[in-house]
Amino acid sequence: MSVIKVSNLTKTYTDTEVPVHAVNGIDLTFEKGEFAAIVGPSGSGKTTILNMIGGLEKSTSGTVEVHGQDISELSSGKLIDFRLNNIGFVFQAYNLIPVLTAKENVEFIMQLQNWEKTKMNERTFAILESVGLGNRVNSKPNQLSGGQQQRVAVARALASKPQFILADEPTANLDSKSTNQLLDIMEKLNKEENITFIFSTHDQRVVDKAHRVIKVDDGKVVSDEVKN
Amino acid sequence: MMLLKIAWRNIWRSKTRSAVVIFAIASGLVGGLFSSAWMNGMAKQRVINTFSIETAHIQLHHPNFADNFDVKRTISLTDKKLNEISKIGGVKAVTSRLKVSAMAATANKNMGVTIVGINPKTEKEVFGLYKKVDSTSGDFFTSKKKNSIVVSKALAKELKVKIKSKIILTFQDYNGEITGAAFKVIGIFKTDNSPWDKMHVFVRDADLRKVVEIPKGQSHEIDILLDDYEQASFISADLKSKYPELLSEDWSEIQPYLSFITEYMDMMMGIFMIIILGALGFGIVNTMLMVILERTKELGMLMGIGMNRKRIFLMIMFETILLALVGAFLGEFISLLLINYYGNVGINISSLAEGMESVGYSAISYPMLEPYRYLQITILVILTGIFASIYPAFKALKLNPAEAIRTL
Ligand SMILES: Nc1ncnc2c1ncn2[C@@H]1O[C@H](COP(=O)(O)OP(=O)(O)O)[C@@H](O)[C@H]1O
Ligand SMILES: [Mg+2]
Numbered sequence: 001m002s003v004i005k006v007s008n009l010t011k012t013y014t015d016t017e018v019p020v021h022a023v024n025g026i027d028l029t030f031e032k033g034e035f036a037a038i039v040g041p042s043g044s045g046k047t048t049i050l051n052m053i054g055g056l057e058k059s060t061s062g063t064v065e066v067h068g069q070d071i072s073e074l075s076s077g078k079l080i081d082f083r084l085n086n087i088g089f090v091f092q093a094y095n096l097i098p099v100l101t102a103k104e105n106v107e108f109i110m111q112l113q114n115w116e117k118t119k120m121n122e123r124t125f126a127i128l129e130s131v132g133l134g135n136r137v138n139s140k141p142n143q144l145s146g147g148q149q150q151r152v153a154v155a156r157a158l159a160s161k162p163q164f165i166l167a168d169e170p171t172a173n174l175d176s177k178s179t180n181q182l183l184d185i186m187e188k189l190n191k192e193e194n195i196t197f198i199f200s201t202h203d204q205r206v207v208d209k210a211h212r213v214i215k216v217d218d219g220k221v222v223s224d225e226v227k228n
Numbered sequence: 229m230m231l232l233k234i235a236w237r238n239i240w241r242s243k244t245r246s247a248v249v250i251f252a253i254a255s256g257l258v259g260g261l262f263s264s265a266w267m268n269g270m271a272k273q274r275v276i277n278t279f280s281i282e283t284a285h286i287q288l289h290h291p292n293f294a295d296n297f298d299v300k301r302t303i304s305l306t307d308k309k310l311n312e313i314s315k316i317g318g319v320k321a322v323t324s325r326l327k328v329s330a331m332a333a334t335a336n337k338n339m340g341v342t343i344v345g346i347n348p349k350t351e352k353e354v355f356g357l358y359k360k361v362d363s364t365s366g367d368f369f370t371s372k373k374k375n376s377i378v379v380s381k382a383l384a385k386e387l388k389v390k391i392k393s394k395i396i397l398t399f400q401d402y403n404g405e406i407t408g409a410a411f412k413v414i415g416i417f418k419t420d421n422s423p424w425d426k427m428h429v430f431v432r433d434a435d436l437r438k439v440v441e442i443p444k445g446q447s448h449e450i451d452i453l454l455d456d457y458e459q460a461s462f463i464s465a466d467l468k469s470k471y472p473e474l475l476s477e478d479w480s481e482i483q484p485y486l487s488f489i490t491e492y493m494d495m496m497m498g499i500f501m502i503i504i505l506g507a508l509g510f511g512i513v514n515t516m517l518m519v520i521l522e523r524t525k526e527l528g529m530l531m532g533i534g535m536n537r538k539r540i541f542l543m544i545m546f547e548t549i550l551l552a553l554v555g556a557f558l559g560e561f562i563s564l565l566l567i568n569y570y571g572n573v574g575i576n577i578s579s580l581a582e583g584m585e586s587v588g589y590s591a592i593s594y595p596m597l598e599p600y601r602y603l604q605i606t607i608l609v610i611l612t613g614i615f616a617s618i619y620p621a622f623k624a625l626k627l628n629p630a631e632a633i634r635t636l
């Protein structure tokens with residue numbers, strides 16, 4: 001079974017002066033272990049698509065199924081728990097809780113999942129190590145560079161053992177060196193842990209790293225290629 | 229635990245703003261607690277003074293004595309009763325008195341007074357009036373001189389007498405005859421209650437008994453001091469059954485306002501604190517609304533990654549409570565220092581004292597606050613924090629995570 005199955009998904013914003021058709025009937029499926037980029041110019045609907053897949057926004061029509069479960073059927077309370085236990089999120093910025101250290105930020109999500117303390121500890125260190133921050137565990141976000149902060153965000157997304165990780169323009173605020181580093185780490189985790197990544201970008205360097213490139217424009221998929 | 233940690237650290241994110249709130253809470257509490265302690269100290273002192281000067285803890289009388297101070301309405305076998313009462317558990321000291329209405333006259337003026345005939349030795353065990361005669365104003369029956377009288381400074385002023393002056397007392401004797409006697413002033417006292425002072429003069433039981441012709445063994449009043457004044461109603465009830473022919477009254481029956489003072493103070497303090505905390509509560513609500521507004525993106529992110537409503541709510545509530553508690557502890561600490569300091573040195577308001585003393589309060593008062601009050605106020609502050617967090621927390625829950633994050 002596919003990890004994600006998106007069928008005829010649309011989103012129309014009606015609270016605006018003229019209705020905005022942000023997403024216009026999209027069909028997509030993602031399999032376990034994919035490393036896929038959703039690519040398109042600004043305003044093409046990338047964020048809206050990811051938000052609907054991640055259960056942050058309700059679709060106007062169409063369905064999003066995660067492992068066969070239609071998430072639009074979940075109540076808003078259930079949806080929060082669903083996100084906690086099934087989806088890892090990396091946002092463009094403001095990913096971290098400023099008052100917590102890198103380690104505490106990663107632990108935070110596991111605490112929400114009620115992990116046992118020693119296991120949580122072990123996993124936190126291992127993951128921070130694997131994103132190359134083994135020596136920065138006790139740094140607060142404002143003591144870390146933008147790239148390091150995004151790596152902590154990836155570590156946190158991974159820590160909750162999600163079905164897949166959604167990353168909306170995770171490199172938008174990063175310089176090219178940090179962008180490469182982050183992508184390399186994501187790719188490594190994808191390969192080593194077989195974790196599914198779906199990220200959006202309009203940055204060609206990021207697109208080049210993706211194994212599958214889904215181009216969108218005007219809320220429609222214009223091409224969907226798997227690279228070898 | 230994690231939520232508490234986040235809440236605590238969040239307080240210090242905007243140091244200036246938190247400091248302002250903390251300072252506001254602290255000063256509100258200092259104002260409230262200190263003035264409560266002050267009022268409380270005055271009230272306690274008033275109560276204790278009244279015991280020591282006027283009422284003792286329990287009094288026995290002939291049931292109708294209070295009607296018109298009829299000298300014939302006496303307690304019989306006084307010595308036997310004093311002896312019996314002194315053996316009751318919880319009784320510290322006991323004495324008997326004569327009380328006779330009289331006119332006190334000098335060349336200058338006549339004043340209506342109550343003559344209190346006392347037995348100096350036991351009197352001093354029960355009452356503290358003798359301490360109100362300072363060394364420059366004579367003494368309280370230390371010498372054996374006959375027909376001595378101790379009057380108050382206020383009365384002495386009215387009658388224009390001083391030590392060694394004579395005062396003529398006129399009264400009805402045991403047989404209904406109007407008679408009188410001259411007494412020589414040997415001491416002048418002053419309490420905090422000037423109206424009371426003017427109405428009471430003190431002479432020896434033996435001297436008064438002789439001129440009023442009260443038979444031996446009879447007296448008008450038995451005054452009892454207890455180890456613990458809270459026991460007064462129980463012991464008084466015992467005495468009622470022991471001496472059915474007498475009227476036994478505890479201090480709250482003799483001076484009902486004494487128990488009101490304490491209850492009234494409690495109520496005043498409660499209302500006062502609630503007003504202060506209410507005002508502070510609004511300030512806290514406002515601050516927390518600013519906090520929520522500032523952290524929209526962060527809260528959106530937290531909801532996005534799967535922090536549920538209950539936890540968001542708790543996190544905000546914890547932050548509010550902790551913020552309020554920091555202010556409370558600071559305020560309580562400062563109050564404690566102030567109350568302890570002024571509790572020792574006293575607050576002197578002698579410039580206003582005349583007014584105070586005419587209603588029975590001392591010019592110098594010693595603020596004091598029972599320890600449980602601090603606990604009480606802490607609980608009230610926590611409640612204030614809880615209430616103040618509800619509206620901001622609901623505001624936070626209304627956030628739409630997708631929109632909050634989109635504004636990135
Ligand atoms: N809350 C909203 N209300 C109205 N229009 C919106 C809202 N969010 C996004 N849009 C519009 O939907 C379209 C797609 O936006 P978005 O998904 O953010 O694109 P991208 O992430 O590719 O830049 C844009 O035209 C945007 O202006
Ligand atoms: Mg976007």
